[in-house]
Amino acid sequence: MSISLSPSQQEISRLKREVSTLQQEAHGRDFGEPIYVGNYLLARLEQLGVTHMFGVPGDFNLGFLDLVEDDPKMEWVGNCNELNASYAADGYARVKWRSIGVLLTTFGVGELSAINGLAGAFSEHVPVLHIVGVPSTTQMKTKPMLHHTLGDGRFDAYEKAAAQFTIAQAHPMTKETIAAEIDRVLTTCITTARPVYLTLPTDLVYAKIPSGRLLTPLQAIPPQNNPDEEAFILDEIVKLIREAKGEVVILVDACAVRHHVIEETRELVKRTGFPVYSAPMGKGAMIERDERFGGIYVGSLTREDIKEKVENAKLILSIGSLKSDFNTGNFTYSIPTARTVELHSDHTKVRYAYYPNIVMKHLLPKLTARLEPMAPKASQLPVASFDPITPPDEPSPVITHDWLWPRIGKFLRSKDVVVAETGTSSFGILEVPLPEDAVCVSQILWGSIGYTVGSTLGAALAARETKMNRTILFVGDGSLQLTVQEISVMIKTGVTPILFVLNNSGYTIERHLHGWERKYNDITNWKWTELFSLFQGSTSKPKGKSYTVYTKTDLDELLSNEEFASAKEIQLVEVIMDKFDAPRALRRQAELSGKMNRYVPLSPTQ
Known part of the structure; x- marks a missing residue:
């Protein structure tokens, strides 16, 4: 586990960067073409291998977005909301190793919407840069009653919130310090694998600064041991x-x-x-x-x-x-x-x-x-067998978790990216041996339901960049309802994940934890196979295919179909399951959690 470099290590790393930069300046390499602050930031991100930026436009980040859109090496991925954007940046960073995820939001209303996703990245050690377009440096000092503020002059309220969920923050107010601040938070991000926060005032985006620091790569490797x-x-x-x-x-x-x-x-x-x-x-x-x-x-x-x-x-x-x-x-x-x-x-x-x-x-x-x-x-020590499990020969045609996950194990291929939602999917995938170089994305510690939908978008874009194979999502119907809009961005960007929607009529993991028959664990059942037509609007050539499978035979035949398995277009599979069924590990975990939570009335003597 990592929290941060020690203060002495951070200072040594900073001094090394400064010495290197001063050496370059002494040799006259810093007197080339000046560069916009916004372009400096983009250049640093490109040095880290970032080619996609997630987020939502807002009036305080639009000037920077012009530079993003005009940059030939950076693709803007406009998301449906900031929470989904933060999930997508997280998924991108998990699949594109040695790079980071980046999201851009606007002051106040946008950045607060993204915080849940950043908290998950912090919790699970995922390097994400959160760029926030903020009012001009003058307005940040004079604090007028601007829109997106609380109306009481507390312009630092959002910064204080961000400090709880990011490992480092930068609030540059002058062009003389902004390059060093950008380098500082990015270095912390890549060395600690934690999210960081950078405010970008509107009047600094197009400020001209020397570009010489870009000649010194950011140091990603920790200092040598004593x-x-x-x-x-x-x-x-x-x-x-x-x-x-x-x-x-x-x-x-x-x-x-x-x-x-x-x-x-x-x-x-x-x-x-x-x-x-x-x-x-x-x-x-x-x-x-x-x-x-x-x-x-x-x-x-x-x-x-x-x-x-x-x-x-x-x-x-x-x-x-x-x-x-x-x-x-x-x-x-x-x-x-x-x-x-x-x-x-x-x-x-x-x-x-x-x-x-x-x-x-x-x-x-x-x-x-x-x-x-x-x-x-x-090499002679005995090892437990983790060979693929054969699906059980169950007489009932109903798709059960005991049958589903071994069958999925036969479907997976080398270099697949498997995204498993919190709940039945994240527990079910545990006993499936992954093929070589396959990647598993799940959020076991933070456990925010709906995370995987945005994360699948980011993961699929990273997989396409890094020549991985298919991106495959397993998500429950309840979780999907929280972040379903991001399917529209998947269609827009041309990624082709396979989306398995486990339709078990609500929050099955919650049923096992508490409220077995309670209505609060039920959801409205959507027409899942009509989502693609909804999210791509009117088009002459509809994209994607959707299926509903009710029985083991239905699903087995679909998984065995090579056209389906090739994942050449986005596909959604609604898998009808019993609302009380769950993987073995989840059932046992629920028993332990239930005992810990003790959702029972105490007696007067307790």
């Missing part, structure tokens, strides 16, 4: 592994993905042969059909064979853990601290000892080199 401390820690870890006689299990989690150590972690597994498992938020980080991958560990919710292998290991090497309730089976990890080594993006823990600023990015390759001689024995 060599003496790192050597000591490596010795300690190797000693513990030897004491465990090599009976070690690797457990991979979310921050291995967010902080870009997937390659280093896969190399560790490849060169040592130690068994490897994932937490739910780390799903997709490892090659799940590799013989050394044993499955998903979720505490007491775990399949018994997987649970036994992980919890009986003499030592757990944990990489990038994020121990939230749904990620740990309601905190039921049975892994004592005394048998755990934790590697993180900003610290390392060896049993009870805590070492700040010893980062896994630099530690992992050296640990791999030290452990490689143990490969002959490590």
Whole structure:
């Protein structure tokens, strides 16, 4: 888990950038063509690999939007609302590794609408830049009663709100400082994998500033570890592994993905042969059909064979853990601290000892080199089987979750991007082994229903850029109703996801948590297969195909159809399911959550 670089690290990084810039200026490279502030920001984003910007136009960002639209390397993706835009930026960043998501909103009304999406990105370690077009620097100082304000002169109210959900903020008021402020928040964004906030006053967008700083790339890699401390820690870890006689299990989690150590972690597994498992938020980080991958560990919710292998290991090497309730089976990890080594993006823990600023990015390759001689024995350690499950032979034609997810496992292909909505889908996908280089996008910690619809748009655009395969969304009917408008933007941008709508007549995850028969868990049933005609308006050639499947045979035949599976156009599949049915893991999680929430009246003596 990462919160931020230490103050000393941040200062060292900043000073290095400033020294480099001063050196360039001394050599006369900063006296080229001046550049607009808006173009400077776009150039920095393009250096980070950003080619799409999400958001909604508003009068305080329109001048900057002219530059965005005229930039040949940046595509403006106008969203239906700011919340969806923030979800899309999140999904884009998750699929386009080593880049960031970017959204643009206007002052007050726009930025507040986006905050829920930014909070999710903060919670789940996703790098997103939120640009807010604000009034001129003069108005920000004099505070007139402008539209989009609270009418009481508190122009900083929104900045204070943003500070709760972003790791760094910049409010530049002069052209002399704005380039340094842009660089500062972007560097923090890429090094901490957290969202950041930048206000852009209307009168600074077209201010001319020197362009020389652009010659110095932003530093994305964390500072090197202290060599003496790192050597000591490596010795300690190797000693513990030897004491465990090599009976070690690797457990991979979310921050291995967010902080870009997937390659280093896969190399560790490849060169040592130690068994490897994932937490739910780390799903997709490892090659799940590799013989050394044993499955998903979720505490007491775990399949018994997987649970036994992980919890009986003499030592757990944990990489990038994020121990939230749904990620740990309601905190039921049975892994004592005394048998755990934790590697993180900003610290390392060896049993009870805590070492700040010893980062896994630099530690992992050296640990791999030290452990490689143990490969002959490590590769013989037994691993639980995570082979694709055969769909059960159920007599009923009704589509059940026990049947659905194994069948979906047969449908998935290499390099697919699988987006699973909070609820039945995010739990159902856990037991589906992903093909090689497939990516799984879900929001297990923040858990905002409707997130995946906007996220699918961003993920699909990133997948198209990075030559991934299909983008496939699994979303419940209740969740889809929150953010359904973004299907219109999918059609506009030409992405071709497959949208599986699990129609179970409402909020099934909530039914299992509480209110089994309550009306508040019901929703209005829409005509789902008519959405495409609604969202593309009048057109001579309608885009997309829609299907409704009622039985296992219906769905099996559709999934086996190569034209459908090729995903050459956007498609929606309404899957009719029983409103009380749910995946095994969700049922068990609901039991644990119900006990924790204790939604029962207390007796007078309690």
